[in-house]
Amino acid sequence: MKERTVxxxxxxxxxxxxxxxxxxxxxxxxxxxxxxxxxVSLLRELFPEKEYRTTPMCREMERCRMAFEEARGGxxxxxxxxxxxxxxxxSGLMLELSAEYPxxxxxxxxxxxxxxxxxxxxxxxxMHDFAVISLSxxxxxxxxxxxxxxxxxxxxxxxxxxxxxxxxxxxxxxxxCDVILKEAEPERICGLVRQIGRDGETARVLTLMELxxxxxxxxxxxxIGNSTTRVIDGRMVTPRGYRIR
Amino acid sequence: MKERTVxxxxxxxxxxxxxxxxxxxxxxxxxxxxxxxxxVSLLRELFPEKEYRTTPMCREMERCRMAFEEARGGxxxxxxxxxxxxxxxxSGLMLELSAEYPxxxxxxxxxxxxxxxxxxxxxxxxMHDFAVISLSxxxxxxxxxxxxxxxxxxxxxxxxxxxxxxxxxxxxxxxxCDVILKEAEPERICGLVRQIGRDGETARVLTLMELxxxxxxxxxxxxIGNSTTRVIDGRMVTPRGYRIR
Numbered sequence: 001m002k003e004r005t006v007x008x009x010x011x012x013x014x015x016x017x018x019x020x021x022x023x024x025x026x027x028x029x030x031x032x033x034x035x036x037x038x039x040v041s042l043l044r045e046l047f048p049e050k051e052y053r054t055t056p057m058c059r060e061m062e063r064c065r066m067a068f069e070e071a072r073g074g075x076x077x078x079x080x081x082x083x084x085x086x087x088x089x090x091s092g093l094m095l096e097l098s099a100e101y102p103x104x105x106x107x108x109x110x111x112x113x114x115x116x117x118x119x120x121x122x123x124x125x126x127m128h129d130f131a132v133i134s135l136s137x138x139x140x141x142x143x144x145x146x147x148x149x150x151x152x153x154x155x156x157x158x159x160x161x162x163x164x165x166x167x168x169x170x171x172x173x174x175x176x177c178d179v180i181l182k183e184a185e186p187e188r189i190c191g192l193v194r195q196i197g198r199d200g201e202t203a204r205v206l207t208l209m210e211l212x213x214x215x216x217x218x219x220x221x222x223x224i225g226n227s228t229t230r231v232i233d234g235r236m237v238t239p240r241g242y243r244i245r
Numbered sequence: 246m247k248e249r250t251v252x253x254x255x256x257x258x259x260x261x262x263x264x265x266x267x268x269x270x271x272x273x274x275x276x277x278x279x280x281x282x283x284x285v286s287l288l289r290e291l292f293p294e295k296e297y298r299t300t301p302m303c304r305e306m307e308r309c310r311m312a313f314e315e316a317r318g319g320x321x322x323x324x325x326x327x328x329x330x331x332x333x334x335x336s337g338l339m340l341e342l343s344a345e346y347p348x349x350x351x352x353x354x355x356x357x358x359x360x361x362x363x364x365x366x367x368x369x370x371x372m373h374d375f376a377v378i379s380l381s382x383x384x385x386x387x388x389x390x391x392x393x394x395x396x397x398x399x400x401x402x403x404x405x406x407x408x409x410x411x412x413x414x415x416x417x418x419x420x421x422c423d424v425i426l427k428e429a430e431p432e433r434i435c436g437l438v439r440q441i442g443r444d445g446e447t448a449r450v451l452t453l454m455e456l457x458x459x460x461x462x463x464x465x466x467x468x469i470g471n472s473t474t475r476v477i478d479g480r481m482v483t484p485r486g487y488r489i490r
Contacts, residue, residue, distance in 0.1 A: 010361075010365075012265060016266065017265070017266055017267040018265045018266070018267060018355065019265060019266055020257060020262070020263045020264060020265050020266075020357060021261065021262055021263070021264055021265075021266075021269070022262045022263060024266070084357075084361045085365075085369075086361060086364045086365055086369050086370075086371050086372065087361070087371055087372075088372070088485065089372075091365070091368070091369040091372070092369035092372035092482055092483060092484060092485050093485065094369075095368050095369050095477055095478075095480050095482045096477060096482060096484060098477070098478065099477060099478065106480075108364075108365035108366075108368070108369065109365060110263065110357050110361040110362045110364070110365040111357065111361070112265060112329075112355050112356065112357055112361075113361060116255075116329045116331060116332070116355040116356070116357075116358060116361075117355045119331045119353075119355070120330075120331055120336070120353035120354060120355040121353075123336070123340050123353070124330075124331050124336040124337035124339075124340050124353065125331075126331050126332055126377075127331065127332075127333070127334075127336070127337035128385070129376065129377060129378045129379060129385075129390075129393055130376070130377055131374065131375070131376040131377075131397070131400075131402060132371075132374060132375055132376075132377075133374045134374060139485055139486030140373070140374075140486060144401070145374075147400060148374055148400045148401070148402065151396045151397075151399055151400035152376070152396075152397075152400060152402075154396055155376075155392060155393045155396035155397065156389070156393070157376060157393065157397075232340055232341060232343070232344060233340075233343065233344065235340050235351075237337055237340045237341060238337060239337060239341060240333065240337050240338065240384055241384030241385060
């Protein structure tokens with residue numbers, strides 16, 4: 001019998017402006033908020049009266065069990081992810097682990113993921129069919145990532161790249177550009193946004209060859225246009241096909 | 246010189262619960278809201294004091310020009326899309342047309358798109374790399390849609406399908422399933438959500454072969470799992486790869 005609900009909440013990028021009404025309502029009514037340290041520190045300012053539980057990065061299983069255990073202890077619990085909890089966030093692992101906590105129901109509250117928020121900053125790059133690919137090979141073999149990049153470019157998808165770099169993966173975006181260059185021209189319009197929704201947010205529109213040389217970090221989201229993407233007044237725009245000439 | 250800002254706002258799916266704080270703030274401060282009739286009627290309840298301008302479906306250019314003209318008339322204007330304005334919404338066309346209105350700056354406010362909201366209802370289908378594809382051939386040749394479906398399945402992306410049917414495209418989802426069946430097994434886990442965030446929302450988890458026979462309409466969002474997607478306690482879950490056995 002399900003007696004307890006554990007919420008998994010996407011808080012959107014940045015500090016609260018992009019949070020949905022439902023996410024804010026759930027966080028407001030819960031006792032305990034569990035999350036990765038960076039996101040929790042953003043929330044402490046908005047909801048100072050809550051109890052917070054954190055674990056460092058790469059301790060996801062521990063963090064999830066913490067949430068279920070708090071719920072069993074009688075607390076109303078929300079596990080938070082930046083952006084959307086369902087896109088490289090915590091909702092999948094929470095649902096996988098929920099099999100071990102049959103008295104708990106996991107409910108997911110969606111949020112604005114970096115692909116959508118970054119696209120809005122750049123203009124309208126995702127107006128046609130698109131693919132979202134993470135370059136993190138922590139849990140996916142690079143060969144699979146490479147194949148997805150190449151097929152996505154061959155299919156003329158707009159491509160949005162998450163996790164383009166980390167301290168141990170400095171060259172991954174350059175490698176990804178080299179894979180895409182097998183299918184796309186060097187002048188292909190691309191864009192990147194750093195620190196979406198946070199202080200110091202920056203954006204740049206550039207070509208695929210320029211992107212290859214661009215330093216990026218784990219707080220950067222990258223967009224590779226499709227064959228029709230162009231620059232209009234400094235903005236990155238993929239026409240949907242309404243035939244404006 | 247840019248004298249006026251025209252806002253393009255994604256209001257999320259349904260009637261307001263999934264709207265972000267920023268979207269609500271922009272709509273609250275504007276004089277005129279322009280949009281497709283269905284979305285506008287949802288907003289009239291939340292913001293009854295605004296002026297509204299609508300055009301029927303398929304009159305997108307006219308609707309965009311209406312927004313720019315209102316802005317030139319001195320009004321603060323927001324063009325609204327359901328979900329996210331940057332995913333098959335109005336931000337692209339607004340930016341394309343903005344070249345004709347050099348005194349106006351277009352600013353885009355992101356929203357929760359149906360892929361994210363539908364995923365949250367089903368469980369966590371988008372936890373790994375995914376592709377978003379519209380089956381509408383109003384502005385894209387079917388051959389291009391077919392090629393994208395096949396390459397996305399070959400790349401083992403989770404696939405989220407928008408516009409799976411309309412009155413004139415009753416069989417398109419069946420055709421899409423047949424394309425995907427060239428690369429994926431008939432038992433592949435799929436899901437669909439109808440009327441996301443609205444009264445009468447329903448969801449179903451089913452196999453690819455069952456999906457082929459399923460009646461859908463333009464208010465349905467469809468998810469095709471990747472090779473690792475499975476059902477956990479009735480929910481559709483794509484593991485990210487944290488190796489839970």
